[in-house]
Amino acid sequence: MPEIFKKPTLSKHLIVTYALAVVLLVCVWFYEWKLGLPLTVLLALSFFYSIVTEQRMQDKTEEYISTMSHRVKKVGEEALLEMPIGIVLYSENYQIEWTTPYMNRFAEDTLVGVPLDDLSEALIPAIKDEKNEVWITLDDYDFLTVIKKEERLLYLFDRTKQLEIQNLYNEEQTVLAIIFLDNYEEMTQNLDDTAKSQINSRVTAQLNEWSRQKGLYLKRTSQERFLAVLNHRILRDLEKGKFEILDEIRGLITDQNIPITLSIGVGAGGQSLPELGELAQSSLDLALGRGGDQVAIKGEGGKVRFYGGKTNPMEKRTRVRARVISHALKELVKQSEQVLIMGHKAPDMDSIGAAIGILKIAEANDTVGHIVLDKQDIHTGVSKLTTAIQADEELWEQFISPEEALDRVTKNTLVVVVDTHKPVLVAEEKLLSKSEHVVVIDHHRRAEEFIEKPTLVYMEPYASSTAELVTELLDYQPKKLRLSTLEASALLAGIIVDTKSFTLRTGSRTFDAASNLRSKGADTVLVQRFMKEDLDTYVKRAHLIEHTEIYREGIAISTAEPGQVFGPVVIAQAADTLLTMDGVSASFVISEREDGRIGISARSLGQVNVQVIMEKMNGGGHLTNAATQIADKTVQEAKAELQRIVEEYVEGRNEE
Numbered sequence: 001m002p003e004i005f006k007k008p009t010l011s012k013h014l015i016v017t018y019a020l021a022v023v024l025l026v027c028v029w030f031y032e033w034k035l036g037l038p039l040t041v042l043l044a045l046s047f048f049y050s051i052v053t054e055q056r057m058q059d060k061t062e063e064y065i066s067t068m069s070h071r072v073k074k075v076g077e078e079a080l081l082e083m084p085i086g087i088v089l090y091s092e093n094y095q096i097e098w099t100t101p102y103m104n105r106f107a108e109d110t111l112v113g114v115p116l117d118d119l120s121e122a123l124i125p126a127i128k129d130e131k132n133e134v135w136i137t138l139d140d141y142d143f144l145t146v147i148k149k150e151e152r153l154l155y156l157f158d159r160t161k162q163l164e165i166q167n168l169y170n171e172e173q174t175v176l177a178i179i180f181l182d183n184y185e186e187m188t189q190n191l192d193d194t195a196k197s198q199i200n201s202r203v204t205a206q207l208n209e210w211s212r213q214k215g216l217y218l219k220r221t222s223q224e225r226f227l228a229v230l231n232h233r234i235l236r237d238l239e240k241g242k243f244e245i246l247d248e249i250r251g252l253i254t255d256q257n258i259p260i261t262l263s264i265g266v267g268a269g270g271q272s273l274p275e276l277g278e279l280a281q282s283s284l285d286l287a288l289g290r291g292g293d294q295v296a297i298k299g300e301g302g303k304v305r306f307y308g309g310k311t312n313p314m315e316k317r318t319r320v321r322a323r324v325i326s327h328a329l330k331e332l333v334k335q336s337e338q339v340l341i342m343g344h345k346a347p348d349m350d351s352i353g354a355a356i357g358i359l360k361i362a363e364a365n366d367t368v369g370h371i372v373l374d375k376q377d378i379h380t381g382v383s384k385l386t387t388a389i390q391a392d393e394e395l396w397e398q399f400i401s402p403e404e405a406l407d408r409v410t411k412n413t414l415v416v417v418v419d420t421h422k423p424v425l426v427a428e429e430k431l432l433s434k435s436e437h438v439v440v441i442d443h444h445r446r447a448e449e450f451i452e453k454p455t456l457v458y459m460e461p462y463a464s465s466t467a468e469l470v471t472e473l474l475d476y477q478p479k480k481l482r483l484s485t486l487e488a489s490a491l492l493a494g495i496i497v498d499t500k501s502f503t504l505r506t507g508s509r510t511f512d513a514a515s516n517l518r519s520k521g522a523d524t525v526l527v528q529r530f531m532k533e534d535l536d537t538y539v540k541r542a543h544l545i546e547h548t549e550i551y552r553e554g555i556a557i558s559t560a561e562p563g564q565v566f567g568p569v570v571i572a573q574a575a576d577t578l579l580t581m582d583g584v585s586a587s588f589v590i591s592e593r594e595d596g597r598i599g600i601s602a603r604s605l606g607q608v609n610v611q612v613i614m615e616k617m618n619g620g621g622h623l624t625n626a627a628t629q630i631a632d633k634t635v636q637e638a639k640a641e642l643q644r645i646v647e648e649y650v651e652g653r654n655e656e
Contacts, residue, residue, distance in 0.1 A: 086143065086156030090116055094124050103156070106138045120145075123154070135159075171233035175268045176276040177216075178284045179207070182261040182292035184224035202252050203260060210245045214238060235268060235297070239307065242652065243295045246308045250293065261293035269299035289446030291461035291623070304448045309609055309623060322469075325458045326476035332437060332456060333365045336414035340405050340435075342372035342427040344420040346379055346568055349530065350465045352386070353494030354418040354441065356487050357470035359398055364481035367414075370398050372405045372427045380537060381569035385490060385530045392486055402428035409434045416441065419466040421459065422449050422620070441469055443498075445611055447620040461622070464510040467494030471513040488522035493530050500576060504624060537573075540566060544574040544589055551643060552650060555608065556584045559639050560591035568599055572627070575601040586610060588646075590638050598630040598638045608649075616645050 021043055028035055089098040094116045103111055106119070116123045119138070126134035127147055134145050136156075142163050146155040181203065188196045200223070207226060211218035214237065216230035230238075243264065250259045265284025267276040283296040286304065290296075294308035333339055339362040343351030355371045362369030378386050390396045400408070405428055409415070415435045421442045423429050432438055437455040443463040463469050471491055474481060483491075495514055499506045502514075518524070544566065548558040556578045560566055566574075571589045578587035586608035593599040600617065602610035603625055610626040617638075619628020630638050 084158060086154070086158075088116075088119075088154040088156065090152050090154070092152070094127075171231060171236075173232050173269075174273070174276060175230045175232060175235050175266060176273070176280045177228040177230065177264055177266045178280045179218075179226035179228060180263045180265075180284055180288070180292075181224040182263050182288070184260075187260065199260070203249065206248060206252065207245070210248070232268065235266065239297070239305070243307045246293060246295065263287040263292045264295040266295065266297040268297060286446055286448070289459050289461070291445050306612065306615070309445075309612065321460075322472040323476050325456070326473040328456055329361065329439060329458075329473060330365055330477060332414055332439065333362055333367050336367060336437065337410065337412045338408065339367055339369040339414045339416060340372055340409060340431060341369065341416045341418065342402075342405070342431065343418050344422075344425045345374070345427060346377055347373065347382060347427070348419075348494075348569075349382055349385060349490070349497040350467050350494035351419040352382060352389075353490040353492075354466040354470045356395075356490050357467065357474060358416050358418060358441070360481055360483060360487060361473065361477050364478045370400045370405065370408070372402055372431070373399045374402055374427055377427075379567050379569050380534070381567075382530075384532065385493065388486060388526075388530070389490075392484075395484075395486065402431075405431055406434070411436050413437075414439065417451060418442070418470070420444070421451055421457075422447060423451050424449070426451075441466055441473075443469060444620065445622055447615070462507065464505045464507065465495050465498035467491045467498070468510055468513040471495075471517055472509070475516070483517075483520045485521045485523050485526070488517045488520045489526045489530070492517045492522040492524070493527045496527060497531065505622065533573075537570060540570050541574045541577060544570065544591065545577055548578060550584075551646065554583060554585035555646060555650075556581070556587045557639065557642065558587070558589045559635050562592075562635060564592065565594055566591040566599075567594065568601070568627075571599050571601040575603040579603045579605065588642060590635055590642065592635060593629065595629075596631075598633055598635060600628050600630070600638065600642065602626045613642075613645055613649055617641065 025039055025043060028039055084102055085100070086103045087100045088096055088103060088111070091097050096111045096114050096116065096119070099111050107114070111119065116127075120136035122134055122136050123145065126145075127149055130149070132147055134147065136143050136145055140160075141158055142160045143156040144159045146157070148154070187199065191199070204220060207218060211228065214230075214234055216228050216234050219227050221227050246262055246264075249262050252260045263284060265280045265282070265287055267279025267281075267283060269279070279298045283298040283304070286298070287294050287296040287306075290306070290309060294306055297305040297307075339358070341355045341358045341362075343355050347355075352371075352373075355373075359369045359371055373386075389399070409431055411434075413435045414437050415431050416439045417426055417432075418441050420426060421440050421444065423432060426432065432451060438451060438453075439456045439458075440451055440454045441458045443460055443466050445461045446459055458469060458473075460469055474483075492514060495510060495517075496502070499510060502510065514522075543564075544558050544560060547560065548556050551557045558574060558578060571591050575587045575589045578584055578589070586604035587602070588610075589601045591599055600614070600619070602614050602621070604610045604623070606624055609623050611621050611623050614621055614626035614628045617628045617630060619626060621627055630641075633641070
């Protein structure tokens with residue numbers, strides 16, 4: 001039997017057509033059989049032809065589908081096995097069960113049966129953490145791995161070229177830097193034009209040679225300022241070399257034996273040139289606020305990085321800035337309905353003395369002033385001073401609690417912060433947001449964390465103490481200002497304590513301020529009474545010193561025993577005492593504090609920058625005097641972290 005009759009098939013429209021034809025044919029046969037006979041033959045032939053044609057079309061279609069299915073199946077198999085995408089199936093215990101041949105290039109034999117950890121240690125943690133993607137590296141290739149946890153399936157996409165292009169793009173991003181000669185004005189104020197020209201030539205030649213070697217563009221914009229244009233690749237190389245240009249310029253000693261120092265502010269990561277310029281200027285302000293002779297690098301939304309800062313900031317030789325600040329402060333005081341002055345938490349002599357000085361400025365300008373002091377936060381180091389203040393009823397009435405200050409403050413209140421610039425350290429942080437005008441007076445090197453949008457800032461890291469700065473401001477206030485013996489002695493005590501009796505961070509201006517206070521009635525005997533300590537404090541300090549070890553040459557670390565609690569003053573005094581020992585150039589004292597945190601007090605003679613070390617532990621201070629507080633760690637854990645940071649610091653310094 002022919003194939004056509006084994007599986008006759010017709011489309012629906014043909015069946016309908018033939019059905020109608022049959023009906024018409026029956027009618028023809030009924031009326032005229034002679035005509036119906038040939039029509040029947042024609043219909044039969046047409047029906048046969050239609051079946052044959054439909055069958056041929058169906059056979060061709062089936063053949064096409066069969067061929068296409070085979071091709072698609074073959075292409076799918078080849079794509080799965082040949083295309084450059086890694087596919088990995090793994091078992092419940094993270095063993096590789098199957099991979100595409102593409103993955104065999106990363107194994108000597110086969111990856112089947114190998115734990116996922118052998119492929120990459122990042123895979124199993126990412127799977128357990130319910131991550132959808134993770135980056136891994138195999139034989140210098142970077143893969144974006146898509147995780148299908150339910151199917152226990154991994155897709156590995158090679159993104160090596162993409163990352164190379166992205167890294168190249170990032171490296172070529174523009175970076176702006178502003179270079180500033182810190183002490184140009186002081187160096188050249190007494191020089192003739194020839195000497196100034198020689199200094200300019202030496203500095204410019206050194207900087208031009210540096211820029212040529214490093215591949216950056218340098219343009220002098222004024223006598224003491226340069227603009228540098230570079231990219232991230234050059235910046236990375238400069239950071240790797242710790243900005244050695246700072247040391248090279250510092251080596252250019254002038255005829256007056258004054259070293260030249262640079263401060264550099266770098267703006268990186270901004271999306272536009274104006275943003276980069278703002279970041280660079282902000283970084284330069286930060287570097288100068290920390291004392292100069294250093295580099296500050298600020299990226300958009302990133303953490304600031306610092307380099308340099310190895311030397312003590314040089315004392316300025318002009319009082320112009322002090323006079324300008326004093327006059328600006330006087331105008332702010334006059335325009336305010338009241339002045340609220342506060343120092344830092346756990347206030348010391350410098351904080352209280354400086355606050356009293358600002359209080360006298362408010363009084364001299366006929367403005368009500370109050371000092372914010374938490375009476376529960378007074379430690380033994382200032383207890384004798386506060387006791388003497390309490391005996392002076394008129395002065396003591398000007399001291400109010402933080403709660404009372406919050407009740408008094410208004411938008412037209414002037415808030416003056418002394419001896420700190422970090423919001424978290426002030427006596428009452430809420431006061432900063434309740435007033436439209438905030439003044440910051442401080443002698444510490446500026447940290448990244450700073451009070452937002454202050455109206456006036458007077459930060460001089462070269463100064464010995466905030467009391468010294470405030471004493472200079474008093475000279476330019478109305479002549480009716482008078483200091484009592486107690487008030488002058490409090491200011492002098494702040495200077496003496498912060499300079500360790502005029503031995504550290506002491507310049508000519510420090511002695512001028514002390515002499516000025518002495519002429520205003522400061523009593524040195526009274527100051528000594530303020531500074532006297534009881535026997536118990538002495539014994540505690542001696543106990544801390546007893547547990548001292550020399551970690552590295554010249555670096556002493558003392559740790560209190562677990563469970564022993566010492567106040568910040570005792571810790572600081574122990575660090576000061578260790579610094580007087582023969583062979584000790586830097587000291588660190590670690591102890592538990594009453595607030596449950598771990599306190600670290602750091603001191604140095606200048607060879608070790610303890611500020612940089614403490615900043616890495618979220619602290620801060622000066623090059624020779626710094627501290628930090630650490631939460632959620634034991635004394636031994638804090639000591640281990642300190643030793644690691646000191647090790648990095650020493651190794652980094654040795655590489656320079």
